Amino acid sequence: MSDALLQVRNLRKSFGGLTAVDGVSLEVRRGEVVGLLGDNGAGKSTLIKCVSGVYQPDDGEIVFDGATVTFSTPMDARRHGIETIYQDLALANNLDVGANIFLGREIKKRWLGGLVHTLDDKGMERESRLTLESLQIRIPTLAEPIETLSGGQRQAVAIARAVYWEAKLMIMDEPTNNLGVPEQHKVLELIRTLRDRGVPVVLITHVLPDAFAVTDRVVVMHRGRKVAEKVTAETNTEELVQYMVGARDDDVAA
């Protein structure tokens, strides 16, 4: 409990008459990977968007790094160290790797006593290379626009960006979607690398093999409620599927 980096308590969010998240509590500890499972419409994304500042919860509390927080924008959440990698990755495909990792926070050189600032592209490329190497990511050329990279490589760039900016918590939304099998393995490998570096990961997925491959715990949601929370090693596919489709319900919420 004391080790919890993120605590979500009784979070509630509705849109009009529809309650998307109904009193969910959740905890993420340092150095663990938590799977957030559930069918489409189970409320996973809404829950995560509340945590990452996209939505403001109607009720409930988010405690991050020891303090109660409210995020009014995604930038707010990022400033606190919560990085969310959505499926579209939020990369500018026409820019190179370094430009993407430093987008919005470019390294600049100062001239004429700070009167003129220019981009330090070499510096950004160097830092990017170091970060990628530390994650054991190999990308053949850093100088080409990333639209020439594969889906997995782009995923890796998005992860490297979060790592460079010292994310304390990484939320990943279906990161293996639209990837070929070898690349799926590499992304899962990256998630393990992140965990070993002490960055906990919340992995949103409905691919059970992925969840079993990398998570330490899983939380299952169904129709806006948390219906199960299991240590991954102590559960199995059949059990989780039953929770996901609503056939079983621990009603551990609240």
Add this chain to the structure above:
Amino acid sequence: MTSEPSRPAATSGSLGEGKQDVTMRGSIAAPAGAHGPGGGSSLQRLVLFLSRMWAWLFLAVMVLFFVVAVPLSTGGSVNFLTIRNSQNILVAIVPVLLLGLGQTFVLIAAGIDLSVGWVMSLASVLSALALRDAFNSGAPLPVAVLAGLAAGLAGAGLVGFLNGWIIAKLKVPAFIVTLGTSFIVRGVAYLMSENSTVIGLPAGLGAYGNDALIYYISGPGGGVYFLHRPDVGGELLRRMEIILPYPVLATAFVLALTMFLLHKTQFGRHTYAIGGSMDASVRSGIPVDRHVIKVYMLSAATAGVAGFLSTLRFTAGSAVIGDSLLLSSIAAVIIGGVSMFGGAGTVIGTVIGALIIAVLTTGLVMLNVDAFWQFIVVGTVVIVAVLIDQSRDLIVGRQRRGAAQ
């Protein structure tokens, strides 16, 4: 990339020991070696190279053609590549290029600015009015000229701000907004000029718009003169070459500035980012709205400079001067390889595009081709330019930006 024994990153966090190597070289989505060194057939690389450099090549071939064809068609009495003709081309290029420089930023940011032609007109009228008033109320000519520049830029800047503000804050498509403001600005320019032309400007003004850095008179009695027009007449005057007029120098200065801005600064980087992915830009914390406003202000400002320079050149403000230049300037930008989808393009490309149009126009005139053929040729070049860009994307296997996730 060589894999050195993994060095710790400059960031926090320790390396996991003995981690499996996550190699992502064997990419799936991207065709192997389309871009990277060492990949692809040599033919593919040649085609790619040609498609990237075609505008330069086209310009070179065209110049070569006119160098040969112009003397042939005139029996050797007229040459294409002369000092005088090169200066004529440079002077002709000034307004189109200035409008195009601002437009380059707008298109890269995935917008479009249809108002620049009339903004140029408005700036011409405003600068003429301010200049005349300042001079008539006793200001020395250089001060009056500066007042004219300030008025032209201020008027243009205001229109640019309005364009950007409506586009960024009220989320109206750029095409609609700038179409609307172009009509508004047109009306204002006519109203302020009272009958489309502002006259009565100080006589000495022509020197600012037409004098040059260097004068060169070849042959006996000639010489090289800097910064002042030699007081000669007759045969000597006919042999005098005017090299680098001030408006050309001013345009070169704006060119250098925009080049620096687009390719070396954060402003330029963010312009590319916004055009490449609005979503990524917003989520990266780029102040997108403010940036879009600045881009349209920049576009209006280069049009303002163009209007101001035309006032100096003709010693009059004109409410019709910019109208015909809008489409040429957009054509120049497109020929220069700026993507209509945003996110790609260079300043030097726009320069090449403007040069191609100017050389084409001048060359065809010298060949005595009916002037209307220029339009047909320029139009064809515009379409071919975009086709070449698209085929390049096809070769590279790159998704069109609209289709890219």
